[in-house]
Amino acid sequence: MIRNYFKTAFRNLWRNKAFSVINITGLSVGLACCMLIFLYAMDEVSYDRFHSNAPNIYHLVANFQKPDGHVDKISSTGDVPGPSFKRQLPEILDFVRIQSNSFTLKKGTEVFDQPALLADSNFFSVFTFPAVQGNTQKALYDPHSVVLSEEVAEKYFGKQNPIGKTLDLKVDDKFQPFTVKAVIKKSPQNSSIKIQMLLPKKTNHIDDHWLNFFQNTFLVIRPGTDIKQLDAKINKIFMTDAAGQLKEEADKYGFKDKVSYGLQPLLGMHTNTDYPADNGLVDASNPTYSYILSGIALFILAIACINFVNLTVARSLKRAKEIGIRKVVGGQRKQLIMQFLGESFILSFIAFVLAVVLVVLVLPFFNTLANKALAFSYLLSFKLVAGYIAIFLLTGLLAGFYPALVLSGFNPVQSLYNRNQYAGKNYLSKGLVILQFTLATFLIVSTITIYSQFNYLMHFDLGYNDKNVVSINSWGLDKTKLPIFKNELLKDPSILSVTADQGGRWITGAHVNNGQDIHFDMKHIDEDYLSLFQVPIVKGRNFSKTMVSDSATSVLVNEEFVKQAGWKNPIGQVVDFFYDAKKYTVVGIVKNYHFVSLNEKLPAVLFTMKPDYGWGNIFVKISDKNKSETLNRIQKEFKGDFPVIPYQYKFKDAEVAEQYDKESKWKQIVTFGAVLTIFISCIGLFGLATLSAERRKKEIGIRKVLGASVQGIVRKLSTDFAILVLISAVISAPVAWWAMHKWLQNYPYRVDINAGIFLVAAGFVLLIALITVSFQTIRAAVANPVNSLRSE
Template structure:
């Protein structure tokens, strides 16, 4: 019997090649989307799970409390002291490891490059499971000048993997006066797994001076990650309590000093975060040298899109199967007359459904392999098809296959197996009623499609707004070059040498990275702000005006010792009506006080996802620069870049040279928004495409139901255009009805999403109008083909059977 079912199913599908192709195509796309999301989800939830010591690995985190006990913030960073102190004072902590990433200069021959180098305590490989190609992981970090490198770094630096005992020339990144020293390779590790928060190419021992460990104020320096390994079965809450007892006892004097010197009466409580929770954490993400942190929101959206696509593909199957049911009515009648039971017919139709799903599943796998590189680029992953052969994923795909087969085939099987055999044999079977099920499914399809169209248009508009918004300063033809610890004398010499080329219009130094600090205004009011170290040329080079007062000037030596500039946001925060001459008190820096010299116009010094905050500019001689800006003439990029590179290498032969164009740097800030836009665009295109197939199926159903009506209308003189309009109007009504559900949902969703941006577009009616018109046009084009085809039918053929 099973063989008979299979033979009939195969013949039926082979006779309806177009129908089968449409169904297989839709299901293949839906299943491929679902498989990609399963791959993605598997990778997300498996992050950091490969370490043998899980689940006993934790990261030390901090909870900050006000003097009244109210929580004011959390942080995943610690300092020098937390790891060693807690490991010594809490018996349940078997080992502790501090982990810090820095940029260090590495010399190979005459070439110097800046590479990311990680520092870790000796117990690093006792806690974490990173396999070695060569060397002993237990002893690899014991010697001060030892280094563990990855296979890729071994090939890159030495040209081979067998490098145990060889030397690399590196600078100590903590010492600004450091020279290149040889580090001995004591281990070669395999490439860090893709789903690892810790990825390293170069790893050296974490060295701490005794003076740093004895300075109790280092409890408050938070700049690295500290991980601990607990005894199996430890009570985490009890361990946290013991950690805080150690902290309160050891840091008592430091807390008193902080309260007296800085007026800081806030409290800190230390907690433990499971190592495997970092990757998807929103409050305490993997950062500061850790990689791969992702928002769970992206997983939710990708899963939603995949489910939408798969759902629509199943809806298509239902619509197309029911649309063809009239052609199979006689087959059903004959089988019932000769004794076929309803359950046998249900089994037959479900068999056809599973056969189609099997074909779709195979094509879906092929499709996954084809689009995986693009998907990896969008999702910032390195997934491989080999991931599919995980036993859990195989079970997941099997469940997906069975669920899809049942969802796609159950309803048509119940409907078709219930036909009256007498009516089917006399061609009197009709799909009675208004087909609420089919029309509801089409409304659902276009509700989803319209929702995604609105989302895509909104994300596209917001992205264009971000990349085109005036930042308040000029980034055209502006080159930035990093140079750590750049002194005033070096900056002056560098400017002189660079401006010997007439294509270099201006040069200005600035601090590297972003500095943040606090100071007092109006007596005792504290303000937090971004702290910039510049010289008089910086504001002119980026074309930011001084609105009140004046800019720094080399003609006034006191500008570098007693004066500061502030931006408009600082003035607003300080509530100054007349900012010129106001005093900013750095009470914690030997009670240094600075006078406001001028007010700088606000500009977007950070990403547009962050509001412009208070900003203070200084020329304090004690502060060093970290990079410089070079303004060049348009169209002279090649020659100017060569001149800048040659000058830099001549003046600073032991420093690595890297440059960036500031406008490129600004555009790269919005790469995540660009990926969102592409993901939504692909999801929307797929949804619309599969929805059109479903609409085509319903158009086929409608044409079959109204064949004789169309024949009568044509005999009575109806034109082809009027008949096509009659058939098309019904479907356009369904699309318009879908807007009733889609628009409120879309408005709520995009409005919530836009709240993440302080600078954003407004949700306006034009986006909804564009989405509605697009949905109507797509539906009209899809239905018109079938409607015109039905209208062109010969009425004699349609009425002959009456």
């Protein structure tokens, strides 16, 4: 019996090749999307679980509650908390501190910029990073030891055994030898700590100030400890031991924040958006992205299942006689249900196999979009395989159950006489199509909005000109040699200007108006900085190297600084750095320009030209002609003047574009989701058009006999579908507006959502829908009416 079911099922699938291909394609795409999102979600929740003691490891974080109630949350601590809490609390078994760093490494005559981590000597007893060579347990006890990852070891030593060999690292402006003690495996993809090079943290220069925050501290907590009670004990110790320093900060600097510590589980760290991943931590993730991806995948799978129902029902009238004959010769309804469910599972199984192939093919592209390094081997995880099987069974059941009930319920007499009036108004199928196109329209509105916002960010007038500006990383540069480097480059007519700043961001505060607090970004620049970037001075003057006071007591501020300070006559105003008794006079007002990402509001900025500050970036403005030759000249001059500093450069406009890499990726993800949703929805619409043409075949024949034109019939049939699409557009509009409005709130500089976006989305969906149904409507309209009416 079962064998006969399968034989009949395969015959029906083979006889209706086009519909089988459409069904299988829709299901396979939906299943593939779900598999990829399963893979993504599994990777997200698996972060840091490979550490053998992971459930008992907690990240020490800090909270700063402002007088106005706002809370700043930071993931860093200083040197003091770890050892102090361990010494006084028996619930804390151990602690380890890690800090990110970067070293200039010399190998022969070449120099490299090598990212590294500094950690306490017990690092490998807390975290699980298996050794490939050497002994990690004792690797960090020698202050001049180093642990390398497999990739870094191969980079510097090739296939040789690196254990016992040395690397020269620049420390305090001198190269010192460090001995390789161990080589560890490449850090897993799902690790918040990724090690390239690991060095021991200095223990002879302990910072004893509680309010310094520059590294991450992890605590190993005794199993069974009440974390809330431990949290309270930690803060009690802090308030007692740091009381003197807190009072000093309040008296000397006016510090009014209420500081407290908290414990963040290691296993919840990756998807926690409250605390940033910095100072040695990487790959922080926003769980919202997982929800969005999962939502898109479920949309696509739901639409694929809806298509299956619509297409199967659409073909039901073609199988009416088969069903009638089966019932007349004694076939029971449950046997027919088994038959149609069997066909559904066969289709689902074929789609499932094809989905696996699709996942393998698109996985590299998906990794690029999602910024992951997922491998095919991850698909073989027991949990994932079980999840995929559950999806397969659920899909087969959901997609086949309703059509099986409907088809098995046909009246045999009506079926044999082609009088089966199934569907009537066909509310369910129409409702499913409305649902499909509501989701499709929602995604198209989202895509248009995201595109608009991305283009807005990319074409926003930043207030400066970064075209053809080469940005050179110059940390550790001998500042006395910068004028020489600058003068040599300016001898080349292809080099238009050269300037420098301190690199990175330096956020600090001072007093204005005899005591008013103001916080701002402080930038150390030279006299050519503003002119190179074509940033205008709106009042006062620029720095001048001929005026000695400019490098001693003069500053420039931007318009936002003036606004926050409340100055009407800013020239000559005093900025008082009260904590080190320095006072500066404002000599010029710089027009606002966006040197930070447009994802944050433009801050107040103060510019200084003090000679005791170092340089972190050099900027070289070059001409459009002979760029490659000019770049070679810059590199040659840099290596000649600064032989022990690695040469790294980027074009400034490329650096700016990188700030919006996340938006660019989400633009692509949502676009692909919208395209797939539209594609699969159109398949469903094609099925409904087929059903409608079959059901109204006699009506069309009568209309033609009575003189109706082909154009009139096509218009009549198409109008029904156009109404469904327009209804879906109306339903999706408020939901899409709300979702996009919420999303745009993340950007201080954003586009407005206007009616045009919804009209374009609705028009596009309507056009695609009409093109989709035109094939079936035209085919039905040009059919010979004799064929549909001869049995009457």
